[in-house]
Amino acid sequence: MQEKLIEFIIDEFVEEDDVVIDVDTKLISSGLIDSFSLVSLQQFIETEFGKRIPAPVITAESFDTVRQMIEIIERY
Amino acid sequence: MIISLPFFAYLVLVAIVYRILPWSKIRVGFLSLSSLAFVAYLDRSAAVVTLCITVWTYLFAWLLDRYKKAIFLRIGIIGILGALIAFKYLGLLSGTLSHLAQFVSSLPDFRIENLLLPLGISYLTFKHISYLSDLNWKIAKRGSFLEFLSYSSLFTIFVAGPIERFSRYQPQLEENHQSWQNVWIGFQRIVFGLFKKLVIADWIGYFIQPWWDSASFWMRALALLGYSIQIYTDFAGYSDIAIGSSRILGLKIMENFNNPYFRTNMSRFWATWHISLSEWIRDYLFFPLSRVSRKVIWSLVCVPIITMAACGIWHGAAWHFMYWGIWHGAGIAVYQLWIYYKRKRKIKTPKTMGYQVLMGAITFTFVTIGWMWFR
Numbered sequence: 001m002q003e004k005l006i007e008f009i010i011d012e013f014v015e016e017d018d019v020v021i022d023v024d025t026k027l028i029s030s031g032l033i034d035s036f037s038l039v040s041l042q043q044f045i046e047t048e049f050g051k052r053i054p055a056p057v058i059t060a061e062s063f064d065t066v067r068q069m070i071e072i073i074e075r076y
Numbered sequence: 077m078i079i080s081l082p083f084f085a086y087l088v089l090v091a092i093v094y095r096i097l098p099w100s101k102i103r104v105g106f107l108s109l110s111s112l113a114f115v116a117y118l119d120r121s122a123a124v125v126t127l128c129i130t131v132w133t134y135l136f137a138w139l140l141d142r143y144k145k146a147i148f149l150r151i152g153i154i155g156i157l158g159a160l161i162a163f164k165y166l167g168l169l170s171g172t173l174s175h176l177a178q179f180v181s182s183l184p185d186f187r188i189e190n191l192l193l194p195l196g197i198s199y200l201t202f203k204h205i206s207y208l209s210d211l212n213w214k215i216a217k218r219g220s221f222l223e224f225l226s227y228s229s230l231f232t233i234f235v236a237g238p239i240e241r242f243s244r245y246q247p248q249l250e251e252n253h254q255s256w257q258n259v260w261i262g263f264q265r266i267v268f269g270l271f272k273k274l275v276i277a278d279w280i281g282y283f284i285q286p287w288w289d290s291a292s293f294w295m296r297a298l299a300l301l302g303y304s305i306q307i308y309t310d311f312a313g314y315s316d317i318a319i320g321s322s323r324i325l326g327l328k329i330m331e332n333f334n335n336p337y338f339r340t341n342m343s344r345f346w347a348t349w350h351i352s353l354s355e356w357i358r359d360y361l362f363f364p365l366s367r368v369s370r371k372v373i374w375s376l377v378c379v380p381i382i383t384m385a386a387c388g389i390w391h392g393a394a395w396h397f398m399y400w401g402i403w404h405g406a407g408i409a410v411y412q413l414w415i416y417y418k419r420k421r422k423i424k425t426p427k428t429m430g431y432q433v434l435m436g437a438i439t440f441t442f443v444t445i446g447w448m449w450f451r
Contacts, residue, residue: 034344035347035354035358036362036412055360055363056206056209056210056359
């Protein structure tokens with residue numbers, strides 16, 4: 001799950017070649033992923049892992065890193 | 077309406093009584109009734125409508141909680157939207173139909189009676205829709221009726237938000253967070269808000285007033301620039317007062333602004349302008365609509381324009397608010413298309429300060445032009 005999420009985030013949101021994304025990289029609060037683009041992340045999680053994460057849970061506080069995403073995906 | 081002596085006197089009185097009451101249930105009951113009483117003082121019909129919609133929503137929350145059927149969510153939301161349409165938009169629809177009828181066949185003017193718009197109905201309905209949806213998603217607990225009534229009618233944020241979520245509000249009621257530290261923080265926030273509103277916003281409004289009617293294009297452009305700052309400081313000041321007043325009661329209400337005019341694109345602007353509304357729009361309109369189709373044109377262009385048009389008309393029952401919303405929706409759509417194109421073509425944008433300043437200036441200019449429709 002971790003590798004798939006990181007791969008998707010790099011493909012979808014990262015512009016620079018030298019940016020390193022790990023499980024604790026801040027994605028929303030750092031501005032790497034903007035609020036409206038999160039829809040594609042939600043859809044990827046639904047397609048790939050079969051989990052629908054409610055939009056109000058996808059916030060900069062609770063969904064900011066891949067580690068937090070995995071915790072939430074496992075909860076749903 | 078909250079920048080008045082009666083409001084602040086009432087706040088002090090409610091804060092003192094709220095602090096000395098011993099049990100949380102009694103405190104919540106007192107907060108609900110005192111809030112409803114203040115709403116009734118401002119507008120009696122608003123208090124009645126608030127109570128009726130609160131009973132309606134709570135009934136469907138109870139049914140949803142007990143039977144776990146989505147039909148109760150749907151009926152509950154339809155009822156809430158029905159109230160919003162009846163009280164806010166029937167006047168607009170009847171007026172538009174009247175104009176159309178006159179235009180088409182020169183029929184005599186017809187109008188249905190404009191219904192009284194109860195104070196705070198827009199904020200109330202959005203709070204209730206989020207409550208039912210969050211309950212359905214198991215993000216929020218149903219809570220007691222009195223907790224929900226206090227959420228619906230909380231007098232510090234009733235008139236113009238922030239649109240707090242029940243899932244964040246309700247846990248704060250279980251413990252009394254009133255303290256001298258919170259009173260001090262709340263007091264400072266109120267003073268800061270009053271400064272923004274009464275000193276900056278009102279003075280700018282006073283100075284630019286004659287410029288609107290000027291024959292010179294540049295004077296009118298300056299007036300628009302002034303209005304851009306006026307509307308921000310006015311609303312941000314109001315939000316500071318609402319947040320500070322709630323803090324005096326020990327309630328931490330969500331932030332509503334975070335330097336929106338220093339943002340470098342429309343997406344970031346909306347993540348920092350009227351945050352409680354933009355997050356509501358994102359969670360309950362933008363995300364669900366995006367699920368309808370995965371076609372690029374739908375998700376990057378149609379959805380932002382539809383959601384922002386709805387956001388516009390929510391601000392007021394007049395078409396010019398919708399045009400303002402469409403303007404912003406178009407701005408977000410262009411930005412999203414640019415990001416999409418940039419990623420596909422692997423285009424790199426400069427990271428220099430000059431580029432950031434330029435993008436900030438473009439975003440600010442775009443937002444400022446949009447205020448033409450809002451005014």
